[in-house]
Amino acid sequence: MxxxxxxxxxxxxxxxxxxxxxxxxxxxxxxxxxxxxxxxxxxxxxxxxxxxRLPLDRVEETAGGLRIGAAVRNSDLAAHPLVRERYPVLARALLSGASGQLRNVATTAGNLLQRTRCPYFQDVTTPCNKRVPGSGCSAAGGYTRYHAILGASEHCVATHPSDMAVAMVALDAVVAVLGPGGARTLPLAELYRLPGDAPQRDTVLEHGDLIIAVELPHLPFARRSAYRKVRDRASFSFALVSVAAALDLDGGLVRDVRLALGGVAHKPWRATRAEAELRGGPATEDAFRRAAEAELAAARPLPGNAFKVAMTRNAVVATLRALAEEGR
Amino acid sequence: MDARITLRVDGRVRPLALDTRTTLLDALRDHLSVTSPKKGCDHGQCGACTVLLDGRRVVSCLILAVTCDGAEVTTAQGLAQEGEPHPVQRAFLEKDAFQCGFCTPGQVCSAVGMLEEVKAGHPSEVTDDLTGPVTLDDEEIRERLSGNLCRCGAYVNIVAALREEAES
The missing domain is CATH 3.30.43.10 (Uridine Diphospho-n-acetylenolpyruvylglucosamine Reductase, domain 2)
Structure with missing residues (x-):
């Protein structure tokens, strides 16, 4: 050091x-x-x-939503009564990440800005375009079990490791930023970028930009929401794939839905195609499968992670099916 | 770059002058000779360095000591009161919840912190009802202690020790 x-x-x-x-x-x-x-x-x-230790450690109620200070610890956010009641997908995502000791320390903003766990990124003896731009990608042709199937580039196939961010992207979270030029807000989904030819940049933030809060909008149907995480061991492990979903049913029809995927891309992946496919349609297993397949039509798996396409589809179907059954 | 801080470690005030690069774990072990927290992986993955920082369980290997100025640190050796083991330590002894003992101080601190979290009603990933009361069954114990590895594989008896502690 x-x-x-x-x-x-x-x-x-x-x-x-x-x-x-x-x-x-x-x-x-x-x-x-x-x-x-x-x-x-x-x-x-x-x-x-x-x-x-800045005074950014409070969770405050806003007009129907919540404003989460950047320094709120992951464990405190997961245990917050309003998060558990109104946004179970977020509580579940947080609780599925890391360990009790780490959640007691990790902050909300830090969770958003944590970096990929690609083993080549973390090993300074190997080339990595994210760590040393232009040095090459060791994952291409290497170990890619935990790597992207959506939105990757020839320069980088890393995935974003956060669970919390997947839930927040599904919930249309907004990030409040204080920078050298003043304060601004942006949708969390727009904070992250795809690797393209500049994988060293995970987000659109500039040097000196500080996330000070995350705002969750009013979303009553998020009371029926869930987070499903598929991984190599049952606890304290990063996602192979994960699904964050909230489902609003009108009888047997999908009135509205929020769907985001983790472990599949350089950023938490909002499944907008699947959402569009689902809205107004029947809440059936067939419809859930077709929606997942529509989203995954763009998947370009690597030799080491082709299984993730079917795994993602099945995880989406299982998550939505469970939410639909919960509503009956 | 040097820094001066003060920690309260196992009830004793300990002023320190240290390099800003020093982790809380190294400050405890190398500067203060408090060696019950162990250095296993040194990357936050094994839990052997777990201590209670202002009452909450944390991995001391990923925390810079300089950020802890004024904090209260409790290690496994500080859990004993007047020579009497803490109830969790007693349960580990009675249930034979260790073999080599290297992970044990971290397991014990993690368990003490975990029991406080349960007492506060915090759910875990395996809690069915996020807003309901928590029943600390074996599945809950395993999930909540997944941040502590035991390479001897004493898990069965660690769960037994905490099951007993949870019931008392």
Missing amino acids: IPFEYLRAGDPAEAVAAVAGRPGAAFLGGGTNLVDHMKLGVAGPDLLVDVS
Whole structure:
């Protein structure tokens, strides 16, 4: 680990100014990903600006929705009574991620900004376009079990590792950002980018931009929502594929639906094609399967992860079927 | 880059001067000779370094000590009171919940933190009703302690120790 200075920021504006003014500076939240990357040599900031104790640790009720402070710990968010009641998909997604010890430390913004667990990204002895742009992609022709089937490029086939973000993307979450140029908001789905020819950039944020909150809009039917995660072991493991869904039924018809996929792309993947296919149609297993297949028509699996296409389809069907049965 | 901080470790105030790169785990073990938290993987994956930080279970290997100024740290050796083992430690002894013992201090701290989470009504991934009361059955214990690995494979007896503790 290279030496670094440490600054505990007094308020968000001070934190933004401190990072924006120094190219090698980084924000430190819970540190469960960044400190690991500093040990591995994946990251080497020369100044850490600690934002974990800023007064951004509250969950507040808004007009029917919630505003989640960036420093709210994953465990506290999952246990929050309003999250459990109104957005079970989010509570379930959070609880399916990491371990109890890590959830007690990891923050909301840090969870959103955690980086891929592609083994080549984390191993500084191997080429990786995300870590060293232009050096090549070791996953192409390598181990790709946990890699993307949607939206990848020849430069990068990594997946985004967050569970929480998949639920939030399904819920149309909005991110509040404070940057050197002032405050702004953007839909969470637009925070993330596909790798294209610049996989070193996970998000559209610029240096010095600080996420200060995540807003969840009013979505009454999210009370009937679920998160299904398929993985290699039953707990404390990243998703092979995951599904976040909320379902609004009108008799046997789908009045409305929210659907997002994890473990399949460089970003949490909002399944807009499947949603469009489902809206107004019958809430049947056949319809769920057709919708999943419509979304997956664009899938381009790699030699090591072709199984994920069928796994994703089946996970979508199983999640929606369970939600439909819950509603009867 | 050096920093000065103060920790309260197992009830004792401990001023420290350390490099900003020092993790809480290394501060405890190498600066304060508090060696009950163990360095297993050093990447947050094994749980051997688990301590209670301001009452919450955390992996001390991924936390920089400099961020903990003023914090209260409880390790497995600080759980005992006046030479008497903590009830969780007693349960581990009675149920033979370890073999080599390397993961045990982390298991014990994790279990103590976990029991507090259950007491507060926090659900886990395997809790059926997110808004209902939590019953700490074997499935819940296994899920909630999945952040602590035991390479001797003492899991069966660890679950037994905590089942007993949950029932008492």
